[in-house]
Amino acid sequence: MKRLAAPLLLLALALAGGDARGAELVLSLSKARVTITSNFTGDTIVLFGVIAPGEAATPARPQDVIVTVRGPSESFTTWRKERFLGLWVNADSRSFLAAPSYLAVLANRDPALIAGSEMLRQEQVGLDNNRLLQRIGSDYADVVPQDPFRQAFLRVKQAQGLYFERPAGVEFIAPNVFRATIPLPGTAPIGPYEVVVKTFADGALMSRGALRLEVAKIDFEQTVATTAQDHPWLYGLATALMALGVGFIANLAFRRD
Amino acid sequence: MLGESCYGLSTLPTLPDLPVTIYLPIAELPVNIFTLLALGIAVGFISGMFGVGGGFLMTPLLIFLGVPPAVAVASVSTHMAASSFSGTLTYLRRRMVDVRLGLMLLAGGLTGTLAGVVAFMLLRRHGQLDLVIAVTYIVMLGTIGSLMVAESLRALLREWRGEKTNVKRPGAHPWFLRMPFKMRFRQSRIYVSVIPVVVIGFAIGFLGALMGIGGGFILVPALIYLLRVPTLTSIATSLMLTLVTMTAAILMHAVLNQTVDAVLGLVLMVGGTIGAQFGARAGQAMPAEKLRLLLGLLVLAVGLRVAVDQIVTPADFYAVSIDEAAR
DSSP states (O other): OOOHOOOOHHHHHHHHHHGGSSSSSSEEESEEEEEEEETTEEEEEEEEEEGGGOOOOSSSOOOEEEEEEOOEEEEEEEEEEEETTTEEEEEEEEEEEEEEEEEEEEEOOHHHHSSHHHHHHTTTTTTTTSSOOOETTTEEEEEOOOOHHHHHHHHHHTTTTTTTETTTEEEETTTEEEEEEEEETOOOOOOEEEEEEEETTTTTTEEEEEEEEEEEOOOOHHHHHHHHHHHHHHHHHHHHHHHHHHHHHHHHHHOOO | OOTOOOOGGGOOOOOOOTEEEEEEETTTTEEEEHHHHHHHHHHHHHHHHHHHOHHHHHHHHHHHTTTTTHHHHHHHHHHHHHHHHHHHHHHTTTTOOOHHHHHHHHHHHHHHHHHHHHHHHHHHHHTTTHHHHHHHHHHHHHHHHHHHOOOOOOOOHHHTTTTTOOOOOTOOOOOOGGHHHHHETTTTTEEHHHHHHHHHHHHHHHHHHTTTOOOOOHHIIIIISSSSOOHHHHHHHHHHHHHHHHHHHHHHHHHHHHOOOOOOOHHHHHHHHHHHHHHHHHHHHHHHHHHHHHHHHHHHHHHHHHHHHHSOOOSEEEEEEOOGGOO
């Protein structure tokens, strides 16, 4: 029921026309806070958006939407293996500083058809255009998309299901109302997420908007995590006692003599 | 090896209607609870049977499930503490633990752990840690595994031919057991110098810290072949040593790294202690030679696995790891 309410509200907003003219782009998430409990296996967030009616898509002037979702930043190291005395060992590495831990790019059609490559790079649209700062020796820079370390990083992240591009991830349900489904896997990192929406027409950027999404542990999961952080001695002792307790109980339970 | 990252969780079957998955609060990912329980029981069985901690089996399996390596290593120590405590109690009741020998080993072991941690830091600074760990694994497991398999096969062959097994002759000790500071270890029925005992303890502590393992699978053969401790006493004493080092490891990891996942540990230890009980019984019901042969084969298999991983051309030359320091 809740899921239906959001689009209905937006649809009403869109049809009301004049009232929404002030804001160019109206956005709403099906939920702004994803809570992780013990049975969390992933979630799906739905984003609804309304483009100002004056700029509604017409057959002559189609509107395009690109949604980028970035998870909290983390630093990663990409390793390259090389053969050394018959063994494969990590020979070379690059540090990726403050790269998004989750990166989803959703569009209503192939971004390459929406705008020129220069515009897409400037707006950081797509995995290849997202800025990924690397430390190379003493320098900090992003490199060309063909860089093997960069490509390997994207490949591994995609294999983990944390980075992906969906050229058909945004759907227009009315000429000026769109919907995008954002899948969050069970391994989704904890923290603040940024949802950035950009609309294009004729290859030019028309409007942009951003929302925040929070992935957080609650209840038991959060208690465990914060205790481990704030009272490490207590947590360690409690865990050690729990281990000894389980060992003792098992020994008693299975005692034969 | 440390550079290997976490794949494959998305391929685990998930049934939304049944509570089969459980979210791990520190590892920050959902896993199938039955997979974890089965893992705990299987590794617990092996650890109870052979008196090994099982860390050298459990840690790689958890990393394969997608658990970050640092969390896997730290949480496995809770599982090992629980199952070694359960096993130690069983052996204590049967009066098979040589507490005196255990304490002497521990004295060397704690110094060795410290030296191992320092070596770990130095190697990591020079970027050669992964190589050293892999080579140490292959050399140690390969050598110990081959020696155990060869020896126990010889013993089994003698038995099969009906030859009498050689009785331990007094005075036929190798040179290192005849060194000064002799001590009587009544439970182990040996009267030897404490120097080799402390050195063995030191080596186990050093390798344990360097390789991230409890070291039971090295200690048991060392006690059997070098100190000539009876097989079951070796296993029992090794379990006691594992209990002390792993309890210390829980505290160390919890305080220094905050990587102990209590939920992961609990599921593993419930499976592990159950498995260990059956394992300990299976171990006592089996002739000592066969037990040594099985442990030798297991050690050899893990060593081969590491060697294959290092030698076979990987599907992807690149791997990504999260820098824990940045978190």
